[in-house]
Amino acid sequence: MSLPKNATIAAKPFKISIPDLQLDDLWTLIRLSKLPPATYEGTKEEYGVTSKWMSEMKTYWENDFNWREHESEINKLPQYTAPVRSKDGKENTLHFIGIFSTFENAIPLVLLHGWPGSFVEFLDLIPILAASTSPHFHIIVPSLPGYAFSSAPPLESDFTLQDCAYLVNELMLGLGLKQYVAQGGDIGSFIAEALAVGYPECLGCHVNMLQIFSPPPNHPVSTLSLKEKAGVHRGQRFNTTGNAYALEHATRPSTIGHILSSSPLALLAWIGEKLRDWTDETPPIEKILEIVTLWWFTETMPRSIYAYRQIFIEETRNMDGIALTNTKFGYSNFPMELMPVPKVWVETLGEMVFFRDHDRGGHFAAMEVPELLADDVKEFVKILINRN
Incomplete structure (x- = not known):
């Protein structure tokens, strides 16, 4: 391809x-x-x-x-490396899997992994999405900076989620994919959100991880279903x-x-x-x-x-531009996610256009239940395109 x-x-x-x-x-x-040596704890x-x-x-x-x-199995998928310049003009190398549809109106989709993941999380999801005809997809699966075969973050300065999002957006534009949709889990969910909020080329994002540590006003834990309470307890x-x-x-x-x-x-x-x-x-x-x-x-x-x-330390926490306000988003809730989030809580974050609650699956949804995640992504993208 x-x-x-x-x-x-x-x-x-x-x-x-x-x-x-x-x-x-x-x-x-x-x-x-x-x-x-053997221990009781062991x-x-x-x-x-x-x-x-x-x-x-x-x-x-x-x-x-x-x-x-x-190695041989992974190499069956088309992989590339590309030079991408950061905001300060320094060159980075991004490694990615790229599958490009021959269909004229195919939707560019960037799939973003987290920690301790990598692009191999998506190996079973990619062929399902590549075979989709409603909609057709261009599929880009980058290794985030510092992961796998992408270059490391700079030595002379800090590197943030916003910096990472900038490079992913530059990669998508450089590939000629002027409008696209982002999907992510774990750290990839933060980057997907940053893309959807900060870059008009990104039409919206679908995520399978969210962090809501406290109940929103008017939605205390006592009002939730037993299943939702179990998810909140797992997060706690x-x-x-x-x-x-x-x-x-x-x-x-x-x-x-x-x-x-x-x-x-x-x-x-x-x-x-x-x-x-x-x-x-x-x-x-x-x-x-x-x-x-x-x-x-x-x-x-x-x-x-x-x-x-950046995420966990208050003094260095800078999440500006990483919040689901002023963008359309979708969320898939898997029961063994680290912090499953009730629908009524998710709705308080912004314009949620898709939500699905699942009975199986965990933090690595693309690897664990690729068929479920693929169905969610396809449905979210169809809703998103109809609304844009």
Whole structure:
């Protein structure tokens, strides 16, 4: 598939090809990495990944996992890298999957991952959307700056969600996609919101994560259904027992970046816990190791957590232009999301044109329930186009 004829950006085809030496180094590090001694806490899932899980994962990673098979499968999708200039004129490289429809009125759709995700979250969602005929789509799935094969944020200055949104918008315009729709989860939801609010080229956004920490006026928890109350309770529990990782990212990003870059088993424990705890059903072992191995080879961990101090630390919190006011948006509510949000709460955020409550699915909806998310995105886009 070729780039649109009116593209102005010099995108180059890209294939993943990790050098054999890096593969050998990884297997050596896995073999030599120690597991800790047995502890009481290591037998209880509520205290994190268990000793049994880590031991089984280490053995499988070392003896049975074949990165080349995953690399070959990912490379079946058309990938590119493109130079994109930031606001200050500095050049960045963005890696992306790009599938361009031959249909004249196809809708450009940018799919935005979060942490600890990557573009591979969307591998099962992409073919479903690419086969859609109502509507037809151009599909762009970028690796966010600092993730996978995109370049790192600058060393000499801070980098924000707004800076990230600017680069994504520049990528879309450079590809000749003058009007588009954004979809995102996790950190990708913030970027989708920033695009929809701050850039007229973005017609609206669909997200599968929202953060509402307190009940809006006139909608106390007592007025909610039992299912909605259960979702609110899940969010409260996450804030109590599940967000320590985010505070570490926000307050000591350099420290945790060094720690998790020093051992593949440390990275597996840190990311594997989230893939286990934030999903409706734990992903297959091959998928977990695909994600972690990609992160290891691309040194994503230390480069990817810049957003957390902006989101979680009051002194550095700058969410200007990242709020669902003055834009049309849609929301899909999955029961095992970190903080499921009741519809009446979502409606207070702005012009909600689509909402759907699901009975299954979690934080990584594109990976867990791609068929459900695809249906929601298609319906949202049809509503959005009819209203514009």
